[in-house]
Amino acid sequence: MELGRRCIVNTCERSVKALGYCSAHYERFKKGSGLKPDKPIRKSADSITDEQLQDAAKRTKSWRGLLNYLEFSTMSGARKAIQNRVKKLGVDISHFPVQNPRVKCLIEGCTELNHSKGYCSRHYGFLKRNGDPLKTIVTGKKRYDSSGYIRLVVMVTMS
Known part of the structure; x- marks a missing residue:
């Protein structure tokens, strides 16, 4: 890793790993999936506001739909955190199917x-x-x- 240099993607502030990219953008470059500079490297449950959670719960019909609407993977580590936040907020999820x-x-x-x-x-x-x-x-x-x-x-x- 080269210290002091920043990733060549304009919006990224991470340190360079290889070919001028940070580790996350370098992985995207290797996979050929495109650099997608506007898409966050890692999304956390904290980046979602309470209003976004409430809106997403109203617009979707299941936990999977909620996560997809918020652009999270259903296997994301943030899944449990989002579910807990929705329950704490007291959002009406009665229309979600019960497993x-x-x-x-x-x-x-x-x-x-x-x-x-x-x-x-x-x-x-x-x-x-x-x-x-x-x-x-x-x-x-x-x-x-x-x-x-x-x-x-x-x-x-x-x-």
Whole structure:
């Protein structure tokens, strides 16, 4: 990193890393996605005003829509901070869909949480492969012994 020099993008005040760009603009340059000098390098939840949050909540129908409207990634680290701020402000989000809480698997005696269609990931896998979440799976693997004979190793998976 070259000390004392600033990024060649007019609006950027960060120090140079390579080819005259700061680390963020250099990454954009390498990816070929364009420098986009008007787009902030990293957006934080603090950069959004309360009025913007209230307006976005009125205009959108879900948390994902809210984040997209504010130009945040849904995987952004700011997601939780924005959700907390919206809740603190007392903004009406009653029109946002409520995600169903995860409950236990539908199979009696299974203590795992549901993954899909009410089954845990193990039983859902059985359902996809066999059409029945309780069906026993018998699989085999070929192994060659030292004499060159093929041995079939049978594995039984029970639910």
